[in-house]
Amino acid sequence: MNIETLVKTIDEDPDPLHADVTPSVLELIERGLPGAKAVVDLLDATEFLTRKRAQRVLEGVIMQRHGWVAGQGYTTPDGQEKTRTLLAANGNYQADAAPEARRASIEKWRRWLESQQK
Secondary structure, rough: OOOOHHHHOOOOOOOOOOOOOOOOHHHHHHHOHHHHHHHHHHOOOOOOOHEEEHHHHHHHHHHHHHHEEOOEEEEOHHHHHHHHHHHHOOOOOOOOOOOHHHHHHHHHHHHHHHHHHO
């Protein structure tokens, strides 16, 4: 499935135990930076769960870039700290934050993502 389709289907078929996780969320995470870039606009979506799912994509991509492997955790000793540092540097985006706080963080993420080569 292409990234555009994954973005359009980000709210479909949520996990019954984790409403913020859908097959499209997981696939977008696997796509890495292109997946994260594709959901930036959804971080300011009207629906809370859409924003939360976009947040999960962004966080998942950042975690993987710093050595996170599902079922294993971080594979590098400083991976978790690097993830936390980057999330904080970009405003600690939270889907349930006030719109102004969300938008400030989104702009930081947009700039950071544009600055990344791969």
